[in-house]
Amino acid sequence: MKQQIEIQNCILSNxxxxxxAQSIARGLSQEKAYIEAGYKGDRSAASRMSTNxxxxxxxxxxxxxxQLRNNIEIDDIIDELEKTRKLAMALGQCHSAxxxxxxxxxxxxxx
Numbered sequence: 001m002k003q004q005i006e007i008q009n010c011i012l013s014n015x016x017x018x019x020x021a022q023s024i025a026r027g028l029s030q031e032k033a034y035i036e037a038g039y040k041g042d043r044s045a046a047s048r049m050s051t052n053x054x055x056x057x058x059x060x061x062x063x064x065x066x067q068l069r070n071n072i073e074i075d076d077i078i079d080e081l082e083k084t085r086k087l088a089m090a091l092g093q094c095h096s097a098x099x100x101x102x103x104x105x106x107x108x109x110x111x
Contacts, residue, residue: 012058021055025062078104 012018023033034046085100
């Protein structure tokens with residue numbers, strides 16, 4: 001069951017700000033993101049930049065887009081594993097069915 005995803009890309013007009021936002025969204029520290037964006041290392045400037053409303057909005061957008069993509073990909077994989085499990089059971093291949101069930105459990109964080 002594929003879903004259409006409409007992603008709003010409100011890329012920041014300042015390329016360094018965009019790079020900073022992307023780095024923060026990936027989990028880098030403010031200072032490392034600041035340096036990766038092309039600025040000289042300055043912890044206080046990095047901290048100030050991280051409070052910029054446009055940057056905060058962009059980080060949230062990137063994180064939401066990533067979460068949405070990940071959920072759909074996981075749902076698709078779980079569906080495929082369930083189909084595989086049912087087919088394996090119908091063919092009497094218990095080990096294959098077990099492996100499909102274990103794969104689902106791992107994706108769902110149950111194991």
